[in-house]
Amino acid sequence: MSLAIRHLDSSAPDFSQQLHALLAFEAATDAAIEQAVAAILADVKARGDAAVLEYTNKFDRMQAASIGALEIGQAELEAALASLAPARRAALETAAARIRVFHARQKEELRGFSYTEADGTLLGQRVTPLDRVGIYVPGGKAAYPSSVLMNAVPAQVAGVQDIVMVVPTPDGVKNPMVLAAAAIAGVTRVIGIGGAQAVAALAYGTATIPAVDKIVGPGNAYVAAAKRRVFGTVGIDMIAGPSEILVLCDGTTDPDWVAMDLFSQAEHDELAQSILLCPDADYIARVHASIDKLLPTMPRAATIRTSLSERGALIKVRDMAEACAIANAIAAEHLEISAEDPLHWAEQIRHAGALFLGRFSSESLGDYCCGPNHVLPTSRTARFSSPLGVYDFQKRSSLLMVSEAGAQTLGKVAAELAYGEGLPAHARSAELRLKP
Structure with a gap:
C-alpha cells in the first residue's frame, strides 16, 4: 500500500496556507x-x-x-x-x-x-x-x-x-x-x-x-x-523542537537516495519533519515509489510512516529558484541541495541550520563525523539562530582605555548626552576629567 504523504504544488492558489499548516508546530506546554x-x-x-x-x-x-x-x-x-x-x-x-x-x-x-x-x-x-x-x-x-x-x-x-x-x-x-x-x-x-x-x-x-x-x-x-x-x-544552548530535513532536488539524484535521506530524519520520532522540493513532477513520483519500496525494509518503519504521513510532504515547485525562496521561508534545521550545481543554489539560501551541498552530502554524515556541529536550530529558528559552536562557550568583554587627550573630546560628548537623559552624575563624572 502506498504511503499517504502530502503532495503539494506551489502553483496552487492556497499553497501559502497549505505550507503554513504543514510547518505549524506548537510545542504545547503540558x-x-x-x-x-x-x-x-x-x-x-x-x-x-x-x-x-x-x-x-x-x-x-x-x-x-x-x-x-x-x-x-x-x-x-x-x-x-x-x-x-x-x-x-x-x-x-x-x-x-x-x-x-x-x-x-x-x-x-x-x-x-x-x-x-x-x-x-x-x-x-x-x-x-x-x-x-x-x-x-x-x-x-x-x-x-x-x-x-x-x-x-x-x-x-x-x-x-x-x-x-x-x-x-x-x-x-x-x-x-x-x-x-x-x-x-x-x-x-x-x-x-x-x-x-x-x-x-x-x-x-x-x-x-x-x-x-x-x-x-x-x-x-x-x-x-x-x-x-x-x-x-x-x-x-536552545530549546530544540523535532528534527527536520528539507531536500531541494533538481531531479538528477537517485530517488532511492532522496527517499532514504527523508527517512533519516523521519526515524527520529513521529513529530520529525521531512520535505522534498522539486520542479520535476515525474521525479517526485519516482521518489514516492522509492519510499513505498524501501519503507518495509526499515526497522523503524512504523515511526517513519507516521512522521511522513502526518508531517512530511513532496512539493512540486516551478523551478529551483522558487525552491530556494520556499526554503528560506521554511528555514529548516538540515537543508540538502541535491543538484548539479549546488553552490549556485546555495548562494540563494539565507536561512538554514546547516547546508548539505551535492548529492553525496547526506545529512547523516553531518550528524556524526564531517566536523560541523549537529546541534542546530529547529522550528524555523534558523532565521535568527546558529549551530552550536565554540562561540557558545565563550563570552566577550569590551576594552576601553581612554587617554587623557581622548577624555577631553569624549567627555564633552558624554556630558551633553547625559544631561539630555537627565543623568547629571554621569555628566559630572565625565566633566571632572576635562581640563579647565
Missing part, C-alpha cells in the same frame, strides 16, 4: 509537566543532594546511597573506551578528531581585537571562555555518543576548564559508547543523574555537584522545561 518540573527545581534548590538522590532513585529505579555513588570516574570512562571493538573505537576517535579540527578553525576566527586611536585611546574586545559548563546527555534507550562529542569538544576547544556531564543510568545501565565518548572529548566529570533534577543541580549547585555557567544538550520534555526555567540563572 501543564502537568511544568508543574512537576517547577516542584523538582524548587526542591533541589532547597535540599540539594538529598533531593537529587531521591528523584534519581525514584525515576531511574536506583538504590544509590549518595551522589558520590552515582559518579562515574575517569578510570571507568577509559575502561569503556578500551572495551570498544576496534572499528567502533576508531570511528568514534575519527569523528572526534574531525569535530575538533572544525571547531578549532572557529576559535581562530573568534579572537579578540584592539585598536588605538590617534589621541592614544585604546578600544577593543577580549574573548574568554566560560569557567564551567554542564552537558546533558540522554540515557537509557536513547543513548547518543555523537551528542557527547558535539557538545563537549567545542567546549574544550573554547578553553572551558571544567566540563560536567550528567547522564541518567536507568536501572544502573551505562552505555559504554557514551562513556567512551566522554573520555575522548575531555569531559572532566561524569555523574549518573538525569531529568529535571540534574538540570536543577547544574543550575543551582549542591554540596557535591558544582553550579555551572551554561547547560547544553538535548533531553525529554522534562529536561526542556527545566532548561527553560533555569535560563537566566545559567545560560542554555
Whole structure:
C-alpha cells in the first residue's frame, strides 16, 4: 500500500496556507509537566543532594546511597573506551578528531581585537571562555555518543576548564559508547543523574555537584522545561523542537537516495519533519515509489510512516529558484541541495541550520563525523539562530582605555548626552576629567 504523504504544488492558489499548516508546530506546554518540573527545581534548590538522590532513585529505579555513588570516574570512562571493538573505537576517535579540527578553525576566527586611536585611546574586545559548563546527555534507550562529542569538544576547544556531564543510568545501565565518548572529548566529570533534577543541580549547585555557567544538550520534555526555567540563572544552548530535513532536488539524484535521506530524519520520532522540493513532477513520483519500496525494509518503519504521513510532504515547485525562496521561508534545521550545481543554489539560501551541498552530502554524515556541529536550530529558528559552536562557550568583554587627550573630546560628548537623559552624575563624572 502506498504511503499517504502530502503532495503539494506551489502553483496552487492556497499553497501559502497549505505550507503554513504543514510547518505549524506548537510545542504545547503540558501543564502537568511544568508543574512537576517547577516542584523538582524548587526542591533541589532547597535540599540539594538529598533531593537529587531521591528523584534519581525514584525515576531511574536506583538504590544509590549518595551522589558520590552515582559518579562515574575517569578510570571507568577509559575502561569503556578500551572495551570498544576496534572499528567502533576508531570511528568514534575519527569523528572526534574531525569535530575538533572544525571547531578549532572557529576559535581562530573568534579572537579578540584592539585598536588605538590617534589621541592614544585604546578600544577593543577580549574573548574568554566560560569557567564551567554542564552537558546533558540522554540515557537509557536513547543513548547518543555523537551528542557527547558535539557538545563537549567545542567546549574544550573554547578553553572551558571544567566540563560536567550528567547522564541518567536507568536501572544502573551505562552505555559504554557514551562513556567512551566522554573520555575522548575531555569531559572532566561524569555523574549518573538525569531529568529535571540534574538540570536543577547544574543550575543551582549542591554540596557535591558544582553550579555551572551554561547547560547544553538535548533531553525529554522534562529536561526542556527545566532548561527553560533555569535560563537566566545559567545560560542554555536552545530549546530544540523535532528534527527536520528539507531536500531541494533538481531531479538528477537517485530517488532511492532522496527517499532514504527523508527517512533519516523521519526515524527520529513521529513529530520529525521531512520535505522534498522539486520542479520535476515525474521525479517526485519516482521518489514516492522509492519510499513505498524501501519503507518495509526499515526497522523503524512504523515511526517513519507516521512522521511522513502526518508531517512530511513532496512539493512540486516551478523551478529551483522558487525552491530556494520556499526554503528560506521554511528555514529548516538540515537543508540538502541535491543538484548539479549546488553552490549556485546555495548562494540563494539565507536561512538554514546547516547546508548539505551535492548529492553525496547526506545529512547523516553531518550528524556524526564531517566536523560541523549537529546541534542546530529547529522550528524555523534558523532565521535568527546558529549551530552550536565554540562561540557558545565563550563570552566577550569590551576594552576601553581612554587617554587623557581622548577624555577631553569624549567627555564633552558624554556630558551633553547625559544631561539630555537627565543623568547629571554621569555628566559630572565625565566633566571632572576635562581640563579647565
